[in-house]
Amino acid sequence: MTARAAVLAYLQQAGLSTPHANARIDQLLQEHAHELGERLRNVHGSGEGMSWNWWDAAEIPGACADLIDPPAAPEATS
Numbered sequence: 001m002t003a004r005a006a007v008l009a010y011l012q013q014a015g016l017s018t019p020h021a022n023a024r025i026d027q028l029l030q031e032h033a034h035e036l037g038e039r040l041r042n043v044h045g046s047g048e049g050m051s052w053n054w055w056d057a058a059e060i061p062g063a064c065a066d067l068i069d070p071p072a073a074p075e076a077t078s
Contacts, residue, residue: 004025007021008021011024011025040064040068043064
């Protein structure tokens with residue numbers, strides 16, 4: 001089951017109609033996308049982009065992707 005399907009099922013169990021629940025999920029996703037966009041727009045002045053190689057355009061998309069979806073930390077081995 002996808003995360004969206006799980007949230008939809010939860011909202012339906014809480015009494016929301018399917019169209020209303022989907023609208024609320026869409027609104028949440030739009031707000032989240034907007035926050036990510038703002039974060040990317042402001043990365044240069046925020047300090048998060050300090051380690052980026054701004055002269056290598058090939059590295060910037062990957063750095064943006066890591067900002068949105070950080071790579072998982074390596075698991076500690078015991």
